[in-house]
Amino acid sequence: MKLSFVLIGEGSSDLRMVSHIENILITEGFSEVSGKPLEQDRVGRTVFDKLLAARKLFPSAGLIIVHRDADNAGSEARLREINEAVNRMPEKFNTKVIPLVPV
DSSP: OEEEEEEEOSSGGGGGHHHHHHHHHHHTTOSEEEEEEOOGGGSOSSHHHHHHHHHHHOTTOSEEEEEOOOTTTOHHHHHHHHHHHHHTSOTTOOOEEEEEOOO
16 A cells, blocks of 8 residues: 655654654555655644645645654643644545654
8 A cells, every 4th residue: 555644843853754754654564655744934833734734735645744842841732732733624634644742
């Protein structure tokens, strides 16, 4: 099975994770994986804005991975932030979103 994904990161250093995520997904059974980073300087600042931009710029992506560092807010707060943004998306938004929150 083929899969394309978009990585929403917090900064340019996160973009190096794309190849690692591709390798993990291939290990998990996908036959072909293609990942693209969302360029942060072209979109809004909130997770919601970035999700909207990812859908607009990559309409055929089957997966969106949202990376947010736990920082001082903690992992639960970051997961809540991502889930709230996903819940605000329009009804036609049916792309799977996976939070990536390292602690």
